[in-house]
Amino acid sequence: MQDNSTAAFWLPAELTRDAPKYLAIAQALSADIRSGRLAPGVQLPPQRQLAKALGVDLTTVTRAFNEVRRAGLVEGNTKRGTIVSPSRIAPARVVVDESRPAEAMALIDLSMNMPPQPAEAGLREAIADGVAAVLASPHALARLHYQDNAGIPGDRAAGAHFLASRLGPVAPERLVVTSGSQAALFAVVSALLEPGSVLAAPEVTYPGLRSVAARCGVRLAAVRTDGDGLLPDDFEALCRTQRPKALYCVPTLDNPTTATLPAGRRQALVAIAREHGIAFIEDDAYGALPEHAPAPLAALAPERSWHIATLSKCATPALRLAYVVAPGQAEALEITAQTRIINLMAPPLMAGLATVWIKDGTMARLTAAIRRENHARQAIAATALNGFTYRAAADAHHLWLSLPSAWIGADLSAVARKAGLALVGSAAFAVGAPPAALRISLGAAPSHEALRQGLNTLAALLSVPPEGVPGIV
CATH class of the missing domain: 3.40.640.10 (Type I PLP-dependent aspartate aminotransferase-like (Major domain))
Structure with a gap:
């Protein structure tokens, strides 16, 4: 693999104004990694330098890096600081185990549109x-x-x-x-x-x-x-x-x-x-x-x-x-x-x-806790699905994702199930012809980590055409 340790200092081309600053930085960094602008193994700038260049505090950059790290796109290196994960291409190579029935797998449920249940509630x-x-x-x-x-x-x-x-x-x-x-x-x-x-x-x-x-x-x-x-x-x-x-x-x-x-x-x-x-x-x-x-x-x-x-x-x-x-x-x-x-x-x-x-007042308290949890889960989705086209609202339990052209007409739900995800396609909602879209429900995953894992798996599936998803036979 090429050594990119002397790569140029990274700065985001643009930061969205519709998200908290740390999340906007995380989204921009994720997009540059997924697009290939930042290659595997490239060294990212020290967090203090990046914070100074962006005019934000160190905590903001640290939170941004942590979001991207949880998505598996960067990793820490004691000698070189933070680098783009050498295996960052791996998520796009989702392994679908054809030797096991989907029913035998522990599925991450992105299909059932239920409210999350935060512990604080x-x-x-x-x-x-x-x-x-x-x-x-x-x-x-x-x-x-x-x-x-x-x-x-x-x-x-x-x-x-x-x-x-x-x-x-x-x-x-x-x-x-x-x-x-x-x-x-x-x-x-x-x-x-x-x-x-x-x-x-x-x-x-x-x-x-x-x-x-x-x-x-x-x-x-x-x-x-x-x-x-x-x-x-x-x-x-x-x-x-x-x-x-x-x-x-x-x-x-x-x-x-x-x-x-x-x-x-x-x-x-x-x-x-x-x-x-x-x-x-x-x-x-x-x-x-x-x-x-x-x-x-x-x-x-x-x-x-x-x-x-x-x-x-x-x-x-x-x-x-x-x-x-x-x-x-x-x-x-x-x-x-x-x-x-x-x-x-x-x-x-x-x-x-x-x-x-x-x-x-318990009803109002529960609703407020669910609202806050929805905000957190939508932020996780924004990082994991950055680069894809979808509609979302901060207060919602779900989002509406447009399918990449390569997946139009393919049985994504069946492939996803083999990869450990439960999804529901647009045919379930269509009064007429179903659009090329997918409802992603964020509330059923039992934890933030499970939700990240599920959304990262979904992003990886959608990043390659159906015929590019390998199987194990």
Whole structure:
């Protein structure tokens, strides 16, 4: 290997302004290594010299180097300081073990879109304390009995309080407590649309909606999107040609694209829906995660909005609970009737736990911890996937990655599984033809190190064409 110990002093060509300084330096360094600008074995400048040249403190450069070191792109050398890893090409040579079934491998899960559970959140303790509080209540015995199908008044009031910061005051009689967003979505679609009717949805959308639509005999019609989400002009054209009865969307931190609809587009969608008499099914699964987001559709057009707010994405999937806010009491009774058919009622103990958490501030604390953890995991992804094209948002559990041209049409999920990764392709989300993209979920990996390993493996796979991935036979 060529000795590059006398290489010229390295400086980043450009630093992004959208990331912390240390992360911007790490991204620039990673990009130069991956592109070949910095060859294997090249010596990097002393950290103090680089800090002085960039006008930052030593700690900033040290953090940047540590990020790149964790990605396996540089390593320490007692004689020469920090050097580009001589094996930095190796990640692109992912070894796929064809002799073992994928089921026998410990997979790093990048497919399931669940919230991370940082240790600081103390989830186990919060569950134990919350359930103890429910059972210590003078009304604990009622939690062990059948409940009103829509939820008892105290739980409905707690749900209204939880949503007030987003929706404003919500009359509890408009709110129904359900056993999770999937059950809620099934109830709303069943109540609103007859078999054969049309439901508008983004061209890539939540897979659970596709399942519900198929079961209810409802036809999905795709609305085109861009980086900011739904295109109002395309929605209006679809309203004129296909006459949908409702529009389903995730306006904040969309699943899978992470887009958040700007306020102006939300207003435009409301105007179109009012003109054509169309209802909104607003899936606000991620609405609690951003500290600031545009007003929900249900706040702009409450008279035609069915708002679904799950607790699975801002607390834990184990809490199978979602609140549905209907336009009025009569519509809430329709959802209640569907809930009675689907599963009779929301789990009383879970509803009680959610009420305790909302009242004592635990829900807000858990959400804040998940938000901070999302920020950390998105930063890890930004380093590992630097040089690839993707959409992301700091508050999101996931990102939307565009596939390199060589992988379009290839079975990446199968290859990745052999390399120890669980992935889900765009076909799971597509209303029409699937785009060349991949949703990468960041929350299921049990640790930062596991996430780095998974993302570095993915980056290595994508860096070579499918035929370049070697196997062991």
